[in-house]
Amino acid sequence: MALSLKQLDSITSAFNAKEQAYDKIIRVCCGTGCITSGANRVLEGVLTAVEREGLSSKVLVKKTGCHGLCERGPIVTLGNDEILYQSVGKRDVAADVDLLLKTVTEGKVADKLLFRDSARKEKYTSSLDIPFYKGQKRIVLAMNGLINPEEIDDYIAHGGYRAPFRAFQMTPEEIIDWVTKGGLRGRGGGGFLTGRKWSSARAAKGGLKYVLANGDEGDPGAFMDRSLMEGNPHAVIEGMVIGGYTIGAQQGYIYVRDEYPLAVSRLTKAIEQARDYNMLGHDVFGSGFDFDLEIYRGGGAFVCGESTALMSSLEGKSGEPRDKYVHTVEHGLWDKPTNLNNVETWANVPHIINNGLDWYTSIGTKKSTGTKIFSLVGKVNNTGLIEVPMGISLREIIFGLGGGIRGKRQFKAVQTGGPSGGCIPEQHLDMPVDFDSLTSIGSMMGSGGMIVMDERNCMVDVARYFLRFLTEESCGKCVPCREGTRRMHEILDRICKGAGKIEDLMHLEELGKALQWGAICGLGQSAPNPVLSTIRYFSDEYKAHIIEGRCPAGVCKEITTFTIMEEKCTGCMRCAAECPMGAIIGEKKEPQRIDDLRCITCGICYDVCSFDAIKIG
Amino acid sequence: MEINKEKLDEIILKYGRDKAHLLAIFQDVQKEYRYLPKEAVRHICMRLGMPQVDGFEVATFYKSFSLKPRGKHTVHVCLGTACHLKGGADVLLSFMRELKVKTGETTADGAFTLESVNCLGACALAPLVRVDEKDFGKTTVAQSRNIIRDFTDHH
Amino acid sequence: MVQLSINGKKVTAEEGEALLKVARREGFVIPTLCYHELLGSSGRCRLCVVEVNDAGKKRVVASCLYPAKENIEVFTDSDEVRLVRRTVLELLLARNPSAELIQHLAKQHGVTEVRYTPDQDKGKCILCNLCVRCCKDIVGVSALGMSGKGPMKKVGPPFDEPSETCIGCGACVVICPTGHIAMEEEKGVRTVWQKKFELAACPKCKRYHLPLFQLEWISKTRNIPVEELMVCEDCR
Numbered sequence A: 001m002a003l004s005l006k007q008l009d010s011i012t013s014a015f016n017a018k019e020q021a022y023d024k025i026i027r028v029c030c031g032t033g034c035i036t037s038g039a040n041r042v043l044e045g046v047l048t049a050v051e052r053e054g055l056s057s058k059v060l061v062k063k064t065g066c067h068g069l070c071e072r073g074p075i076v077t078l079g080n081d082e083i084l085y086q087s088v089g090k091r092d093v094a095a096d097v098d099l100l101l102k103t104v105t106e107g108k109v110a111d112k113l114l115f116r117d118s119a120r121k122e123k124y125t126s127s128l129d130i131p132f133y134k135g136q137k138r139i140v141l142a143m144n145g146l147i148n149p150e151e152i153d154d155y156i157a158h159g160g161y162r163a164p165f166r167a168f169q170m171t172p173e174e175i176i177d178w179v180t181k182g183g184l185r186g187r188g189g190g191g192f193l194t195g196r197k198w199s200s201a202r203a204a205k206g207g208l209k210y211v212l213a214n215g216d217e218g219d220p221g222a223f224m225d226r227s228l229m230e231g232n233p234h235a236v237i238e239g240m241v242i243g244g245y246t247i248g249a250q251q252g253y254i255y256v257r258d259e260y261p262l263a264v265s266r267l268t269k270a271i272e273q274a275r276d277y278n279m280l281g282h283d284v285f286g287s288g289f290d291f292d293l294e295i296y297r298g299g300g301a302f303v304c305g306e307s308t309a310l311m312s313s314l315e316g317k318s319g320e321p322r323d324k325y326v327h328t329v330e331h332g333l334w335d336k337p338t339n340l341n342n343v344e345t346w347a348n349v350p351h352i353i354n355n356g357l358d359w360y361t362s363i364g365t366k367k368s369t370g371t372k373i374f375s376l377v378g379k380v381n382n383t384g385l386i387e388v389p390m391g392i393s394l395r396e397i398i399f400g401l402g403g404g405i406r407g408k409r410q411f412k413a414v415q416t417g418g419p420s421g422g423c424i425p426e427q428h429l430d431m432p433v434d435f436d437s438l439t440s441i442g443s444m445m446g447s448g449g450m451i452v453m454d455e456r457n458c459m460v461d462v463a464r465y466f467l468r469f470l471t472e473e474s475c476g477k478c479v480p481c482r483e484g485t486r487r488m489h490e491i492l493d494r495i496c497k498g499a500g501k502i503e504d505l506m507h508l509e510e511l512g513k514a515l516q517w518g519a520i521c522g523l524g525q526s527a528p529n530p531v532l533s534t535i536r537y538f539s540d541e542y543k544a545h546i547i548e549g550r551c552p553a554g555v556c557k558e559i560t561t562f563t564i565m566e567e568k569c570t571g572c573m574r575c576a577a578e579c580p581m582g583a584i585i586g587e588k589k590e591p592q593r594i595d596d597l598r599c600i601t602c603g604i605c606y607d608v609c610s611f612d613a614i615k616i617g
Numbered sequence B: 001m002e003i004n005k006e007k008l009d010e011i012i013l014k015y016g017r018d019k020a021h022l023l024a025i026f027q028d029v030q031k032e033y034r035y036l037p038k039e040a041v042r043h044i045c046m047r048l049g050m051p052q053v054d055g056f057e058v059a060t061f062y063k064s065f066s067l068k069p070r071g072k073h074t075v076h077v078c079l080g081t082a083c084h085l086k087g088g089a090d091v092l093l094s095f096m097r098e099l100k101v102k103t104g105e106t107t108a109d110g111a112f113t114l115e116s117v118n119c120l121g122a123c124a125l126a127p128l129v130r131v132d133e134k135d136f137g138k139t140t141v142a143q144s145r146n147i148i149r150d151f152t153d154h155h
Numbered sequence C: 001m002v003q004l005s006i007n008g009k010k011v012t013a014e015e016g017e018a019l020l021k022v023a024r025r026e027g028f029v030i031p032t033l034c035y036h037e038l039l040g041s042s043g044r045c046r047l048c049v050v051e052v053n054d055a056g057k058k059r060v061v062a063s064c065l066y067p068a069k070e071n072i073e074v075f076t077d078s079d080e081v082r083l084v085r086r087t088v089l090e091l092l093l094a095r096n097p098s099a100e101l102i103q104h105l106a107k108q109h110g111v112t113e114v115r116y117t118p119d120q121d122k123g124k125c126i127l128c129n130l131c132v133r134c135c136k137d138i139v140g141v142s143a144l145g146m147s148g149k150g151p152m153k154k155v156g157p158p159f160d161e162p163s164e165t166c167i168g169c170g171a172c173v174v175i176c177p178t179g180h181i182a183m184e185e186e187k188g189v190r191t192v193w194q195k196k197f198e199l200a201a202c203p204k205c206k207r208y209h210l211p212l213f214q215l216e217w218i219s220k221t222r223n224i225p226v227e228e229l230m231v232c233e234d235c236r
């Protein structure tokens, strides 16, 4: 039997009553980052301690999805964000669990576990005050870190699954109109207008139609979609139900990366629970409309994020893209009209339906509405997951939320758009983050990877890195990409090794153009971007490699040596202690020396020296 | 290689003998053997009524499948962008030194297979290493030995 | 029917017909490597690219696949097109330095220098996929396929072992544009893709002609007695 709106409300009240019966709620983040840092042990510890102290009826312990501040995990919050504890149990689980219980029972805030902003040297109790959270606008991620992603009632109690009721009161055309006027653009990279895609898919002829969610998240260095699927899987499902109804599809598939086992298991559970409530299956929400979902696991191929390759993979074949002269909204999966959207795009849909157009368009900029989730990583102080309104500047993200560059180093570049994007230099930091601005400076929004680099990162090496990645991930179907990416890599590798020629730069640009024009799919067409953007903004660095035979960042091993400057070395031996190869020799309080034969030029010594006594040569 | 055909058929039936589920079938079979034995691929193709070349194509296209036997434990060193910038390549080199194998190879005693991977989705904790199902964050060159020891003790 | 222009010349075409066909019919020269009249296109080699201006939107497309549309302008020899073609040929020459066909095409398109380290291990195979399609769609035994990904991609029988289904007909050898596939015959035995086939000797002229295995296969699929097939074409 389908649930009515009234029944949803009674589930909500029952759930809230259950939670309100407790004095306190402890939320332990069980996102992937926190699990890696030991969240499962903390969760177990808290549960045992609560039981031992006889607090089981007073304190509720909840497992949640990612809070975003992954690097400081495991994260535990108390009450409704009143207190945020970080790095809980990093050293000593039992001791930290004790501190936690003391906070609950005696109201004593554990200083040691509070978040300290390393740049501002300030301490914060509530997450609401931490700049990392304060600068955010959490809509899609609002429930991450709050609800238990494995409990549908929790999602319902927080307003979930109301949007389909509204949507089923509307005609598909009205929904398309809302989504179009709301300006929702695809979060998977291209920024294509979602409403327009839905409209073509609805108009397409052919009995069966499909809706697909792209959860392949191939961008290496990004984990937005993962946190969304793990932390709030029902949001994706809710969006897809509405999308299915709108375009007239009865079946949907969610394609998830093989490397994300937790996302697969949470989505699987969510689908089962939604079926139990008849939100999926026959006559969903009592609307007379049938809709069901199934999960497909990928096989570890970046190119399968591309729409036609994804469909080929869903059909059980290898992921070779095809030319899209005929669009997938007309001939897609099994040759049927198919509408593919990124998981974050889907998760935006219920919010537009629930809160209306005016509300949605008031967030972000005119041409890029709403928010965008980014994974902010690299050399910033606060790495993690953020959701910000579009139009915010890169500077605000990196120096505001991110707390600036780690240690004593300087900002050099920020990479957005993953392997299809580019490196953005200091001079463009005030650029608003929206689809069109980022494209105008040779990068792109992409799916939301944002990787901050400092002067210890070499831009030629970064370009080489991406081309290595793309060479491996090219499907190998078309000549320009299969042969072109590896040859671009060959040239970049030569430059990194100090054997480059100045003509190589023009050659790279020429080859880049041929790929942009000649390759079949976005992978090959955008493969030159990391190269072209670094040549455009960091040509000095290329020239240093080519003409002077040196790597200013001290990254390219073949042309880098580290030397200790006798006059500056105090003999503190910090470097000697950190060197993994034991390559640093010398007496205490005496200048040290690096044994070149043992040195692997990892540069750890350079990074740890407090006296700038080590020189890159 | 002796394969258990009943077990294979069970998996194939679980997916409704549907070609569209070839990847899922391969994934389940690989879990069983820690790799995809050629004989298993042949059997699956036969049951699904598809040419062997098509199964071979899929088995070699996707990085998560291996037609070569793998070690008891698989070490995945992340070389995603965040991990690369924080020294993932040096961590990989240290595993190569410790295990005395190259990427993609298995140690002589069959204990470890070393693989590189492009992002495991915990980039805030770069550089990341995954051994079987356990993740290690903020790894260093010096740590590789300890990680290996952790898994050598109880295998 | 739709009206479009190719290099300024007005032409008509069936709606949806591939530009390559239209252009060739009208006498324009467009080089191709992976297209074959019997097997269609798969868009792999990108040698057939042309520039299309569709209501102000310009792009370079594969003519073997791009459908003819009303009012588009097609250019078969623009700067962009030439750059893509020359790049494809230089890249292929670096991959297959010994392939005569590629050498010839490269010269024809003004590619005189290869700026990359030539490959030694790829033979003459350009991965056009024609042999695979031929074996599947014309012969019908699917003994060949692609394996691997990216630069490691290659063509061959499953598991790189002699294929169970290969009948030794040699159709792939005939269709391969570069002559990559080796087929040898010695003392009544034909070897192709590592598989050995005993050849049937014609009872009339005593010459070896087709593999026995192939005859048995034809006999089974077409219901013709093997004895009839044993007689070679010339003596029938």
Ligand SMILES: Cc1cc2nc3c(=O)[nH]c(=O)nc-3n(C[C@H](O)[C@H](O)[C@H](O)COP(=O)(O)O)c2cc1C
Pocket (backbone or CB within 6 Å): A185, A186, A187, A188, A189, A190, A191, A192, A194, A214, A215, A216, A217, A218, A219, A302, A303, A304, A305, A306, A307, A340, A341, A342, A343, A345, A346, A447, A521, A522, A523
């Ligand atoms: C090589 C390549 C990889 C891609 N990877 C992804 C991906 O991991 N996730 C994603 O949502 N879109 C990815 N895309 C974009 C998709 O092709 C597609 O545009 C998108 O999923 C559409 O959804 P959207 O309109 O909601 O963004 C990729 C595109 C290319 C060319």
Ligand code: SF4
Pocket (backbone or CB within 6 Å): A303, A320, A321, A322, A473, A474, A475, A476, A477, A478, A479, A481, A482, A519, A520, A521, A522, A523, A524, A525
């Ligand atoms: S551009 Fe690259 S990934 Fe895309 S089809 Fe061509 S070879 Fe494959």
Ligand code: SF4
Pocket (backbone or CB within 6 Å): C124, C125, C126, C127, C128, C129, C130, C131, C132, C155, C175, C176, C177, C178, C179, C180, C181
């Ligand atoms: S062997 Fe010949 S026909 Fe087959 S893919 Fe290679 S070049 Fe093409």
Ligand code: FES
Pocket (backbone or CB within 6 Å): A220, A221, A222, B078, B079, B080, B081, B082, B083, B084, B118, B119, B120, B121, B122, B123, B126, B127, B128
């Ligand atoms: S880059 Fe290594 S986990 Fe993402």
Ligand code: FES
Pocket (backbone or CB within 6 Å): C031, C032, C033, C034, C035, C041, C042, C043, C044, C045, C046, C047, C048, C049, C062, C063, C064, C065
């Ligand atoms: S002939 Fe068109 S791509 Fe090869």
